[in-house]
C-alpha cells in the first residue's frame with residue numbers, strides 16, 4: 531500500500547491578479563489535507579471518493595471520457611508520466627478534510643496527492659516539480675486559465691512567492707520573520723473557481739484598462755506584503771490584507787457575506803482581513819493577535835460563518 535498527502539492552501543495576497551502575471555503569496559494549510567491510498571487489487575481499478583459518496587471503475591487503458599472527472603484525469607496523467615500503457619488492478623481511495631469549492635485548494639490537493647501516490651506505487655520517483663506540473667494540467671482541464679499558484683503550493687507544501695511568467699513561472703520561498711495567526715472563516719457558500727476566473731476574464735476583456743490597474747495594485751500590495759512578512763511587521767501585513775480586499779471588491783469577486791465577515795472582523799479588532807481564493811463564496815482570512823482572537827472569532831460566528839478555523843503560521 532502507498533499513501534501520499536497534500537495540504538490545502540490559502541492565498542494571502544494576489545488572487546485573480548496572479549492569473550494576469552502579478553505576484554501572489556500563498557501558504558499551505560497543514561491541518562487541512564488530502565490523503566490518497568493506493569492498494570493492489572484482485573481484478574479491477576477502482577477509484578473511491580468517500581467524501582463525494584462516489585466511486586468509479588476504470589479500464590486499465592485511458593479512454594476519451596476520462597477527462598470529464600478531474601481525479602480520473604489526474605490518474606491518467608500519472609499513468610502517462612509513468613509510461614505505463616496498462617495500469618494493474620488497483621484500489622485508489624481519496625480522502626480529504628479540505629472543503630470542496632471553498633477557496634482552500636481542494637481540487638489541486640486531491641489531484642497532487644493522487645498523482646504522488648500513484649507514481650510512488652508504480653515505482654516512479656517524482657519530484658515536487660513533476661507533481662506540480664501534472665497537477666497544473668488537471669487544473670487547466672477543469673479551471674480554465676489557472677495561474678499555477680494552487681498546484682505550486684500544494685505540491686511544494688511551502689509558503690511561496692509566485693509570479694506567472696514565460697518561459698517559467700517564478701517560484702520563491704517566502705521568509706516569514708515572525709509567527710502569526712489567522713482565523714479562516716467559511717461563508718458556507720460554494721463557488722466554482724472556473725466560473726469566477728472566467729467572469730473576471732470577461733470583465734477584463736470589456737474594461738482592460740481598469741482591470742489592469744486593479745491587478746497592478748494587487749501586485750504592489752503583494753510586494754509590500756513580502757517585505758512586511760520578512761520583517762515580521764504584522765500591523766503592516768494586516769493593513770495590506772484589508773487593502774487587497776478592497777481591490778477584490780472592485781473586481782466584483784467579493785459578496786455581501788464576505789464583506790460582512792471582513793467588516794465585522796475588523797470592527798472586532800482583527801489587524802487585517804480579506805477574502806481568499808476565487809471569492810463570491812468560500813473563505814475569508816482575519817489576521818489576529820492572541821488578545822483579540824476570541825473577540826474576532828465571536829464576531830465571525832455572529833456574522834454567520836459556518837466554520838471557523840485557526841491557523842498558526844510559523845516563522846522560518
Ligand code: MEV
Pocket residue numbers: 541544545546547548549633635675676677678679680723727807808
Ligand atoms: C484560486 O485559488 C486563485 C485564483 O487566483 C485563480 C488562479 O490563480 O489560478 C483565483
